[in-house]
Amino acid sequence: MSALLSIERVSKNYGPRIGCSDASFELWPGEVLAIVGESGSGKTTLLKCISGQMEPTSGKVRYSTRAGREVALDAMSEAERRFLIRTDWGFVHQDAREGLRMGVSAGANVGERLMAVGERHYGRIRSTALDWLGRVEIAGDRIDDSPWSYSGGMRQRLQIARNLVTAPRLIFMDEPTGGLDVSVQARLLDLLRGLVRRLGLAAVIVTHDLAVARLLSTRMMVMQGGRVIETGLTDQILEDPQQPYTQLLVSSVLQV
Amino acid sequence: MNVPAYNFAYLNEQTKRMIRRALLKAVAIPGYQVPFAAREMPMPLGWGTGGVQVTAAILTPEDTLKVIDQGADDTTNAVSIRRFFVKTAGVKTTEVTEEATIIQTRHRIPETPLTEKQTLVFQVPIPEPLRFLEPRETETRKMHALEEYGVMHVKLYEDIARFGEIATSYDYPALVNDRYVFDPSPIPKFDNPKLDNCPALQLFGAGREKRIYAIPPYTSVKSLDFEDYPFSIPRWEKPCEICGSRASYLDEIVTDDKGGRMFVCSDTDHCRKQKSAA
Amino acid sequence: MTPVLSIEGLSKEFTLHQQGGTRITVLENVNLDVMAGEAMSITGQSGRGKSTLLKLIYGSYKASGGTVRVLHNGAWVNVAGAQPRDILRLRQQTIGYVTQFLRVIPRIPAIDIVAEPLIDRDVAPDVAVGRARDLLARLNIPEKLWHLSPMTFSGGEQQRVNIARGFAAHHPILLLDEPTASLDEENRSRVLSMIAEARAAGSAVVAVFHDEEERRKACEREVAL
Numbered sequence: 205m206s207a208l209l210s211i212e213r214v215s216k217n218y219g220p221r222i223g224c225s226d227a228s229f230e231l232w233p234g235e236v237l238a239i240v241g242e243s244g245s246g247k248t249t250l251l252k253c254i255s256g257q258m259e260p261t262s263g264k265v266r267y268s269t270r271a272g273r274e275v276a277l278d279a280m281s282e283a284e285r286r287f288l289i290r291t292d293w294g295f296v297h298q299d300a301r302e303g304l305r306m307g308v309s310a311g312a313n314v315g316e317r318l319m320a321v322g323e324r325h326y327g328r329i330r331s332t333a334l335d336w337l338g339r340v341e342i343a344g345d346r347i348d349d350s351p352w353s354y355s356g357g358m359r360q361r362l363q364i365a366r367n368l369v370t371a372p373r374l375i376f377m378d379e380p381t382g383g384l385d386v387s388v389q390a391r392l393l394d395l396l397r398g399l400v401r402r403l404g405l406a407a408v409i410v411t412h413d414l415a416v417a418r419l420l421s422t423r424m425m426v427m428q429g430g431r432v433i434e435t436g437l438t439d440q441i442l443e444d445p446q447q448p449y450t451q452l453l454v455s456s457v458l459q460v
Numbered sequence: 461m462n463v464p465a466y467n468f469a470y471l472n473e474q475t476k477r478m479i480r481r482a483l484l485k486a487v488a489i490p491g492y493q494v495p496f497a498a499r500e501m502p503m504p505l506g507w508g509t510g511g512v513q514v515t516a517a518i519l520t521p522e523d524t525l526k527v528i529d530q531g532a533d534d535t536t537n538a539v540s541i542r543r544f545f546v547k548t549a550g551v552k553t554t555e556v557t558e559e560a561t562i563i564q565t566r567h568r569i570p571e572t573p574l575t576e577k578q579t580l581v582f583q584v585p586i587p588e589p590l591r592f593l594e595p596r597e598t599e600t601r602k603m604h605a606l607e608e609y610g611v612m613h614v615k616l617y618e619d620i621a622r623f624g625e626i627a628t629s630y631d632y633p634a635l636v637n638d639r640y641v642f643d644p645s646p647i648p649k650f651d652n653p654k655l656d657n658c659p660a661l662q663l664f665g666a667g668r669e670k671r672i673y674a675i676p677p678y679t680s681v682k683s684l685d686f687e688d689y690p691f692s693i694p695r696w697e698k699p700c701e702i703c704g705s706r707a708s709y710l711d712e713i714v715t716d717d718k719g720g721r722m723f724v725c726s727d728t729d730h731c732r733k734q735k736s737a738a
Numbered sequence: 739m740t741p742v743l744s745i746e747g748l749s750k751e752f753t754l755h756q757q758g759g760t761r762i763t764v765l766e767n768v769n770l771d772v773m774a775g776e777a778m779s780i781t782g783q784s785g786r787g788k789s790t791l792l793k794l795i796y797g798s799y800k801a802s803g804g805t806v807r808v809l810h811n812g813a814w815v816n817v818a819g820a821q822p823r824d825i826l827r828l829r830q831q832t833i834g835y836v837t838q839f840l841r842v843i844p845r846i847p848a849i850d851i852v853a854e855p856l857i858d859r860d861v862a863p864d865v866a867v868g869r870a871r872d873l874l875a876r877l878n879i880p881e882k883l884w885h886l887s888p889m890t891f892s893g894g895e896q897q898r899v900n901i902a903r904g905f906a907a908h909h910p911i912l913l914l915d916e917p918t919a920s921l922d923e924e925n926r927s928r929v930l931s932m933i934a935e936a937r938a939a940g941s942a943v944v945a946v947f948h949d950e951e952e953r954r955k956a957c958e959r960e961v962a963l
Contacts, residue, residue, distance in 0.1 A: 232823055282606065305614070308614055308615075308618050309621055312618050315614070317610070319611070319613040319614060319617070320608065320610025320611070321610070324685075324686055325686060325687045325688050326617065326620050347621070348621050390844045390845070398846075422822070422826055423823075435822075436800070436822055437822045440797060440799065444752075444799040446753075446800065448755035448756075451756055452756060
């Protein structure tokens with residue numbers, strides 16, 4: 205077995221400003237890595253660089269395909285890269301409107317990836333979409349409704365279904381519970397936790413919420429000022445943080 | 461006639477060459493949208509400026525021109541474009557499909573089968589079939605380049621989910637030469653099968669959008685569909701009330717304000733021939 | 739007898755950056771061997787680092803010095819210094835840990851919480867759930883609670899769910915942090931017999947007990963910190 209995703213010294217500069225600097229890590233099949241840090245710490249920039257949405261200024265992103273071949277993202281043709289991204293990978297945006305096609309129904313949102321990989325049987329597309337809506341706890345009779353009529357939590361769950369329908373191996377999430385009510389967050393979180401465990405997905409989750417990291421991730425990476433300052437097992441980082449900033453972060457969590 | 465103040469068929473020769481280059485490229489890559497520097501024409505955008513420029517670029521003094529709008533030779537748009545070319549090129553015109561060498565059309569393909577000697581010029585409002593789902597032109601070009609056409613089926617999926625069938629009845633997307641998904645302009649889907657393997661050259665001009673595309677003779681054109689919802693064309697319960705044709709595309713004409721209406725051929729030339737044959 | 743856990747020169751110091759960089763030394767030069775099937779209790783007054791030692795063995799704390807070597811699938815792995823993914827593998831197969839409190843996951847039913855360690859080892863779901871049922875029944879969790887999230891359970895019930903989870907899968911090394919603290923007499927004796935069974939199955943036990951009598955019942959060796 206080898207790493208699914210290998211990040212080697214990835215940096216991104218915005219002109220003279222540093223987005224993220226010199227980040228390296230490996231992600232193995234089934235692992236969930238949380239990237240935490242305050243706003244502006246470079247966590248979203250890093251996520252975009254490693255998920256093919258943004259080109260890093262320097263550094264390498266390598267992915268091990270289903271066929272066992274290791275490919276460098278920047279060495280792939282655009283066609284290959286885009287195919288990989290929409291079949292083997294998923295991306296859950298913080299704002300569901302970015303990740304959904306708001307102009308078409310929920311069913312079409314879930315079915316799109318299937319159609320993109322060549323499924324041409326309406327009945328099968330629809331039953332798969334229904335199955336996935338069920339898995340993310342959306343009632344089947346909402347399948348033809350527009351995402352505009354959905355609540356924030358439902359939109360986020362729809363976005364997750366839309367991403368998982370092609371059985372990806374790796375999913376990137378940018379603050380997946382950001383902007384949701386606390387009760388809605390909890391529901392989404394254990395839904396995500398269940399899906400990730402059941403499907404054996406590998407995931408990279410960017411969050412500033414340590415509770416999200418605690419619940420979903422096995423490993424954590426703490427970023428500050430564009431740099432990775434601490435990495436380790438999630439429980440180790442939370443219970444025995446080493447760096448001053450990490451200690452501040454952990455001690456700032458409100459206890460209820 | 462005095463020396464005209466303009467060139468044959470209105471456009472100057474440089475402009476025609478530019479358009480012909482675009483046309484050659486379009487024919488070489490069937491279904492691909494070629495950008496071209498569309499000119500201002502002495503008619504409003506939306507009245508067929510794209511089609512007129514294509515026609516002007518390919519017209520020769522020996523040609524016989526037919527112009528139809530919604531299948532009819534006698535509507536305002538058709539009449540004014542025909543007069544435009546009579547005045548600027550002095551070419552012969554006709555209403556009989558078989559006699560024409562160039563047919564400029566808006567929203568229909570003639571019922572009479574076309575031949576290798578003919579060229580059909582379509583007026584196109586929106587050439588980009590992906591625009592409904594993806595408004596960014598940079599992105600749609602990339603999607604064409606990479607053959608990412610999954611979203612086209614999203615549109616058809618929506619139709620079935622909402623109406624129980626593919627309700628798109630015109631502007632029906634199709635795949636040209638197994639490569640490019642294209643927008644056949646707002647012709648009824650009834651006409652889509654005529655695009656396929658057609659002996660005539662088919663040219664498409666979009667003036668406002670500044671795009672030209674083409675289907676060379678005998679090119680495969682497949683209308684998109686689902687395995688369990690195959691492409692189908694509409695049929696009418698009654699025949700044309702003028703000529704009795706059962707195989708042509710019918711228009712609904714409202715005849716009074718008491719709900720009276722009749723169904724007649726949209727192709728006026730076809731209707732007249734059917735009637736005189738009967 | 740060969741050891742399954744070997745601790746050498748282990749020390750742990752916390753640096754409290756939020757409090758002016760204060761350094762607190764909790765453990766210094768701890769040396770310890772635990773044999774297979776052996777039960778060892780760690781004693782010492784509050785604050786002497788009993789729980790800290792368990793967390794260092796489990797990898798929740800980072801050692802400041804020394805080694806914590808664990809026999810994992812026939813090879814020695816030093817927890818102090820191992821990659822996170824190696825520690826995760828150790829936890830899945832070799833080291834079990836019953837903490838003082840259950841970390842409740844919202845909406846996950848008790849039965850699934852208990853079965854999870856087995857599912858993670860690819861045990862068939864019905865076998866895993868069967869084992870979870872046995873354990874919950876043994877620990878007197880009423881059947882009507884099995885399919886509820888322990889969020890609303892009493893402290894004692896939550897602790898018993900936690901113990902059931904800790905004992906669900908066999909681990910060659912079992913770390914127990916006050917496993918009987920909030921339990922009544924009957925449940926305490928059940929937990930003690932479960933510890934005895936785990937030992938009979940070959941598990942080495944490293945435990946912290948509050949109650950001296952239980953400590954003596956469960957363990958034959960004591961190490962004072």
